[in-house]
Amino acid sequence: MGYExxxxxxxxxxxxxxxxxxxxxxLVRNMxxxxxxRFIDTGITxxxxxxxxxxxxxxxxxxxxxxxxPFLTMRAFEFIRTDAGxxxxxxKLSGFIPGFLSDGNGPTHQAIEDISIMRGIPGMxxxxxxxxxxxxxxxxxxxxxxxxxxxxxxHKKGNYDHAPFEPGKAEVISxxxxxxxxxxxxxxxxxxxxxxxxxxxxxxxxxxxxxxxxRTLKPVDEEIIINSVKNSEALVIVEDHFATxxxxxxxxxxLLKHRxxxxxxxxxxxxxxxxxxxxxxxxxxxxxPAKIAHKVNAxxxxxxxxxxxxxxx
Amino acid sequence: xxxxxxxxxxxxxxxxxxxxxxxxxxxxCFIGASLSCVxxxxxxxxxxxxxxxxxxxxxxxxxxxxxKGHDVPALYGTLGELGFIDLSRLKNHLLxxxxxxxxxxRNIPGVEFHSGSLGHLPSVAAGVALDCRLKDEPxxxxxxxGDGELNEGSVWETILVANAYKLNNLTIIVDRNQFQANxxxxxxxxxEPLEDKFKAFGCEVKRINGHNFMEIEEALxxxxxxxxxxxxxxxxxxxxxGLPSIEAKADRWFCAFTEKETGQLMEELHGHAKxxxxxxxxxxR
Numbered sequence: 001m002g003y004e005x006x007x008x009x010x011x012x013x014x015x016x017x018x019x020x021x022x023x024x025x026x027l028v029r030n031m032x033x034x035x036x037x038r039f040i041d042t043g044i045t046x047x048x049x050x051x052x053x054x055x056x057x058x059x060x061x062x063x064x065x066x067x068x069x070p071f072l073t074m075r076a077f078e079f080i081r082t083d084a085g086x087x088x089x090x091x092k093l094s095g096f097i098p099g100f101l102s103d104g105n106g107p108t109h110q111a112i113e114d115i116s117i118m119r120g121i122p123g124m125x126x127x128x129x130x131x132x133x134x135x136x137x138x139x140x141x142x143x144x145x146x147x148x149x150x151x152x153x154x155h156k157k158g159n160y161d162h163a164p165f166e167p168g169k170a171e172v173i174s175x176x177x178x179x180x181x182x183x184x185x186x187x188x189x190x191x192x193x194x195x196x197x198x199x200x201x202x203x204x205x206x207x208x209x210x211x212x213x214x215r216t217l218k219p220v221d222e223e224i225i226i227n228s229v230k231n232s233e234a235l236v237i238v239e240d241h242f243a244t245x246x247x248x249x250x251x252x253x254x255l256l257k258h259r260x261x262x263x264x265x266x267x268x269x270x271x272x273x274x275x276x277x278x279x280x281x282x283x284x285x286x287x288x289p290a291k292i293a294h295k296v297n298a299x300x301x302x303x304x305x306x307x308x309x310x311x312x313x
Numbered sequence: 314x315x316x317x318x319x320x321x322x323x324x325x326x327x328x329x330x331x332x333x334x335x336x337x338x339x340x341x342c343f344i345g346a347s348l349s350c351v352x353x354x355x356x357x358x359x360x361x362x363x364x365x366x367x368x369x370x371x372x373x374x375x376x377x378x379x380x381k382g383h384d385v386p387a388l389y390g391t392l393g394e395l396g397f398i399d400l401s402r403l404k405n406h407l408l409x410x411x412x413x414x415x416x417x418x419r420n421i422p423g424v425e426f427h428s429g430s431l432g433h434l435p436s437v438a439a440g441v442a443l444d445c446r447l448k449d450e451p452x453x454x455x456x457x458x459g460d461g462e463l464n465e466g467s468v469w470e471t472i473l474v475a476n477a478y479k480l481n482n483l484t485i486i487v488d489r490n491q492f493q494a495n496x497x498x499x500x501x502x503x504x505e506p507l508e509d510k511f512k513a514f515g516c517e518v519k520r521i522n523g524h525n526f527m528e529i530e531e532a533l534x535x536x537x538x539x540x541x542x543x544x545x546x547x548x549x550x551x552x553x554x555g556l557p558s559i560e561a562k563a564d565r566w567f568c569a570f571t572e573k574e575t576g577q578l579m580e581e582l583h584g585h586a587k588x589x590x591x592x593x594x595x596x597x598r
Binding site for chain 1: 372419425426427430432433434435436437438439440441442443444445447467470471473474477478
């Protein structure tokens with residue numbers, strides 16, 4: 001079952017659900033004929049859509065709100081923060097083409113600060129599914145929490161059969177002695193391939209690599225972050241987000257809170273990425289499996305981990 | 314309107330103005346914008362809206378949204394006079410043991426939604442109006458906006474959408490007191506001809522004297538004006554109405570008076586000696 005099918009079924013079972021869009025119908029193309037008046041297209045008006053969602057939520061509705069991730073989270077930011085956030089209304093934000101998924105659109109369409117600004121709103125939940133299977137497994141939870149939520153919508157087909165979604169829990173895909181990847185969103189696929197390369201590559205017998213699909217960035221699974229530091233020598237954090245405010249910052253906050261430190265390699269963006277077809281972008285920006293593996297190998301083999309931190313377990 | 318009713322409304326309005334003056338000391342308030350919308354708020358709660366202290370959670374009630382927000386002393390004074398809240402709470406203004414401050418808070422019975430950031434509540438109200446429409450319910454949804462607030466594009470965006478959805482259960486009342494925060498609207502970002510602008514955006518528009526209860530009644534009686542348009546009432550008002558020493562003065566926006574001064578303003582309100590105001594003007598909030 002895909003996103004739209006699940007949304008329709010949920011809306012048919014629950015009168016409180018209304019489906020809204022600022023004329024971005026890619027995810028909800030068949031809703032008008034199937035959902036009737038509970039499908040509300042406000043036109044290209046992200047602010048008004050979110051304000052109206054607040055009004056609908058005041059009347060007991062659960063609005064599932066659609067727009068491109070950058071326009072939803074940034075054009076309408078103050079409406080989200082002030083109307084959904086301050087009142088803590090259950091408005092469910094579905095941001096389409098987040099991160100690298102905006103591929104050829106250019107920087108106007110790049111939501112790579114969205115996690116940072118959404119998680120800064122008290123009460124707001126933030127979800128980053130790895131693929132369609134992951135998305136569909138987490139949506140029933142997202143739509144029934146009493147809080148506002150932001151989902152980095154990713155309905156690309158993946159090759160991984162995800163575990164059932166557990167609220168507040170990350171998904172442990174593998175455990176590793178040498179390094180552990182913490183990753184969210186569609187880059188999980190590339191990280192899984194990078195792991196295979198790292199297993200075989202190098203002058204030693206290859207690396208023992210853990211991979212964690214974070215799934216929920218807020219509230220984050222603190223335990224899995226702490227365990228990853230304890231169980232492996234270093235962390236590698238991979239995300240299609242600016243270097244500030246995303247998963248790397250979340251991990252830093254978590255480790256500081258628990259008075260833990262660790263060697264960490266950050267693979268993220270420092271500026272808007274070069275637009276192009278997705279595979280071209282990944283190559284140019286250094287996020288292909290091979291380039292991720294190369295960076296990790298160089299980081300691990302540089303010796304800084306053991307020398308600096310004395311963690312040569 | 315009978316003479317008795319008119320006198321009763323005027324009497325409530327006078328008391329609300331006293332409460333507003335009371336809130337303009339000890340930290341102050343946005344007194345001018347509060348005084349300009351007193352008759353509107355008093356009439357809506359007393360005569361027009363199906364809202365009373367017993368039905369505040371009832372989905373059948375009507376809704377009033379105060380979009381400009383900083384006029385909230387007019388609302389709290391009215392809610393106090395009409396028994397929604399205990400009048401003693403007004404003395405908690407700016408104390409952290411209550412939720413009475415410069416902008417509306419939903420913890421106060423009668424406040425449907427917080428505001429203060431301009432240009433938000435037309436859209437929130439449109440969402441409520443749409444839900445009432447989806448359920449085929451007869452609730453009236455009223456929003457009071459400032460005139461300076463009409464600078465915000467989100468107001469106009471929402472009007473386009475609300476008219477697309479034919480929300481004739483939505484009424485926008487503009488408190489047309491002619492002032493932005495610090496300057497006349499027409500000197501900064503001119504709004505006139507304002508009726509034409511709303512009409513061009515698809516609304517049905519009436520323009521009235523916003524201090525005249527009979528004109529307010531007449532304008533509200535006709536709602537919905539047509540089958541399928543958002544109703545707009547442009548209420549021409551005077552910022553600071555009732556206190557000649559601050560009326561229509563650009564530098565009397567946010568005011569923090571001494572108790573001596575509010576004592577004099579109280580006298581002025583009742584037609585006695587004009588107040589002598591020494592407190593500084595143009596305090597930026």
